Amino acid sequence: SQKIEQNSEALNIQEGKTATLTCNYTNYSPAYLQWYRQDPGRGPVFLLLIRENEKEKRKERLKVTFDTTLKQSLFHITASQPADSATYLCAERAGNMLTFGGGTRLMVKP
Amino acid sequence: SQTIHQWPATLVQPVGSPLSLECTVEGTSNPNLYWYRQAAGRGLQLLFYSVGIGQISSEVPQNLSASRPQDRQFILSSKKLLLSDSGFYLCAWGEGQATGVTGELFFGEGSRLTVL
Numbered sequence: 001s002q003k004i005e006q007n008s009e010a011l012n013i014q015e016g017k018t019a020t021l022t023c024n025y026t027n028y029s030p031a032y033l034q035w036y037r038q039d040p041g042r043g044p045v046f047l048l049l050i051r052e053n054e055k056e057k058r059k060e061r062l063k064v065t066f067d068t069t070l071k072q073s074l075f076h077i078t079a080s081q082p083a084d085s086a087t088y089l090c091a092e093r094a095g096n097m098l099t100f101g102g103g104t105r106l107m108v109k110p
Numbered sequence: 111s112q113t114i115h116q117w118p119a120t121l122v123q124p125v126g127s128p129l130s131l132e133c134t135v136e137g138t139s140n141p142n143l144y145w146y147r148q149a150a151g152r153g154l155q156l157l158f159y160s161v162g163i164g165q166i167s168s169e170v171p172q173n174l175s176a177s178r179p180q181d182r183q184f185i186l187s188s189k190k191l192l193l194s195d196s197g198f199y200l201c202a203w204g205e206g207q208a209t210g211v212t213g214e215l216f217f218g219e220g221s222r223l224t225v226l
Contacts, residue, residue: 006153009171032213034213034214041198041220041222042219042220043200043202043217043218043220044200044215044217045216045217046214049213049214067146089153089154096142096153096159096161096167097156097159098144098204098213098215099156099167100146100153100154101153102152102153103146103152103153110223
């Protein structure tokens with residue numbers, strides 16, 4: 001069965017740097033991958049979606065890539081800010097189900 | 111605009127007691143509805159989803175059940191809670207599978223359940 005894997009260790013970076021988070025899938029290539037942001041004690045909020053046939057998608061300071069050869073999606077936040085500190089989740093939708101990775105916590109230090 | 115409401119926000123229940131969490135969606139019709147559970151520091155585990163009234167799919171065998179008595183109402187229940195039922199429960203809605211639908215989910219604010 002498909003597994004969505006994210007680095008469980010927290011990522012600590014300095015303000016202004018680019019944060020790069022990784023999402024790997026283990027089996028078939030998803031039709032598309034979604035990225036969400038979750039703040040402590042809150043529900044996740046949708047950020048971006050990238051389709052299988054898209055190499056890259058951008059939205060303001062966010063960029064997502066999709067590499068079907070590596071079975072991987074990368075999520076970048078450029079010019080990171082302390083307000084970007086949160087847990088970021090990637091997810092795959094198959095039919096009516098959305099399967100999430102475990103999330104990576106990002107800490108941006110001023 | 112669409113909104114999703116989930117309650118209660120926090121509850122502490124003894125082992126063996128019943129549970130009822132309720133979720134309602136406004137501003138859309140025939141949504142797909144979902145219950146997820148999140149253990150501390152962990153990812154989201156899909157518990158149940160529903161594509162229509164009375165239609166419930168269970169993803170994980172457990173001590174919980176779900177019901178959808180109305181189009182925009184989704185209820186998570188248990189007859190007897192276990193310690194392992196503690197966690198952060200999230201309700202979500204999304205559009206059905208259709209051409210052009212990107213499939214993102216919109217989550218409620220969550221219900222934190224502590225079973226003692």
